[in-house]
Amino acid sequence: MTEKPTSIAEIKKQLAEISDVKDSRIQLWQNDSRKGVQTALNQWQNRLAKKAQLIENYQKMQEFEKLAYLKGYKYIAGIDEVGRGPLAGPVVSAAVILKSDANLVGINDSKQLSQQKRAALLLEIKKQAVAIGVGIIEAEVIDQVNIYEATKLAMQAAIDQLEPQPDFLLIDAMKLANNLPQENLIKGDARSISIAAASIVAKETRDQMMQEFAEVYPGYGFEKNAGYGTKEHLAGLEKFGITAIHRRSFAPIKDM
Missing domain, CATH: 3.30.420.10 (Ribonuclease H-like superfamily/Ribonuclease H)
Structure with a gap:
C-alpha cells in the first residue's frame, strides 16, 4: 500500500519550525512535484534569506x-x-x-x-x-x-x-x-x-505627544502629520490660527 503524502498544510507547519537547510525533510520535499509544496519551499527559503540578511545587518550595526x-x-x-x-x-x-x-x-x-x-x-x-x-x-x-x-x-x-x-x-x-x-x-x-x-x-515618545496634542488642538491633523506642514495642517492654521505649540520662528508661521 502506497504511503499517503504529507499534506501541504502539514509541510507548511513543519517548515515554520525548520531553520537548517540540511534538514532531511527539505530534500524530500524538493523532490515533491506538487506546486503547493514548491511554493511553500520558496517562501521558506525567502524567509531564511531575509533573516540571514537581518542578522548580517545587525552585526554590522554593532x-x-x-x-x-x-x-x-x-x-x-x-x-x-x-x-x-x-x-x-x-x-x-x-x-x-x-x-x-x-x-x-x-x-x-x-x-x-x-x-x-x-x-x-x-x-x-x-x-x-x-x-x-x-x-x-x-x-x-x-x-x-x-x-x-x-x-x-x-x-x-x-x-x-x-x-x-x-x-x-x-x-x-x-x-x-x-x-x-x-x-x-x-x-x-x-x-x-x-x-x-x-x-x-x-520617535515613539514624540508621536504619542502629538497624538495627545491632537485632542487639545483639533483641526490641524497632528495625529497624522506629527506637526509637519501638511496641507491639512496649513489649512488648520488659516482657519484656527496659531496654537501654543506652534514654532513662531518657523515659516510660514512667522509671516502670519
Missing part, C-alpha cells in the same frame, strides 16, 4: 559599539532626535545605553520601520537597555535659541537622565560640548544599534 568596548568604555550611549522639521510640537531626543549582549535583530532607523515594528522594538529596547533618557524641548525654547541649539539641549537633557551616566557617546550627526568622549555619525540611526534604539524611543 561595529561602533564593539570598537568602544575594545577601547575600555563600559556605558556606551546612543543619542538621536526627532522633530527638527515640524511647524509645531517639541524636539525630542533620546539617549539609550544597551546591554553589551543586547539582541535587537531587525532594528533600524525609526523612519525605515512601520509603527507596528517600532512599537514592538520599543518593548524590546526597554527590556534590553541599561538606561534610557528622554529630553524634550518645547516650541517656546526652540523659538528663543533656534532649532539647532534646541536639539543639542534636548540631547544633553536625555544624557543627564541616564543612570549610570555614559562614558562614551555615539551621536547622530551632532557634536556636544560636554567633555565626554564621543563619535558623531552621519546617518548614525542606520549604522549603530544604540543610535537606532534612541531614534525609536524618541
Whole structure:
C-alpha cells in the first residue's frame, strides 16, 4: 500500500519550525512535484534569506559599539532626535545605553520601520537597555535659541537622565560640548544599534505627544502629520490660527 503524502498544510507547519537547510525533510520535499509544496519551499527559503540578511545587518550595526568596548568604555550611549522639521510640537531626543549582549535583530532607523515594528522594538529596547533618557524641548525654547541649539539641549537633557551616566557617546550627526568622549555619525540611526534604539524611543515618545496634542488642538491633523506642514495642517492654521505649540520662528508661521 502506497504511503499517503504529507499534506501541504502539514509541510507548511513543519517548515515554520525548520531553520537548517540540511534538514532531511527539505530534500524530500524538493523532490515533491506538487506546486503547493514548491511554493511553500520558496517562501521558506525567502524567509531564511531575509533573516540571514537581518542578522548580517545587525552585526554590522554593532561595529561602533564593539570598537568602544575594545577601547575600555563600559556605558556606551546612543543619542538621536526627532522633530527638527515640524511647524509645531517639541524636539525630542533620546539617549539609550544597551546591554553589551543586547539582541535587537531587525532594528533600524525609526523612519525605515512601520509603527507596528517600532512599537514592538520599543518593548524590546526597554527590556534590553541599561538606561534610557528622554529630553524634550518645547516650541517656546526652540523659538528663543533656534532649532539647532534646541536639539543639542534636548540631547544633553536625555544624557543627564541616564543612570549610570555614559562614558562614551555615539551621536547622530551632532557634536556636544560636554567633555565626554564621543563619535558623531552621519546617518548614525542606520549604522549603530544604540543610535537606532534612541531614534525609536524618541520617535515613539514624540508621536504619542502629538497624538495627545491632537485632542487639545483639533483641526490641524497632528495625529497624522506629527506637526509637519501638511496641507491639512496649513489649512488648520488659516482657519484656527496659531496654537501654543506652534514654532513662531518657523515659516510660514512667522509671516502670519
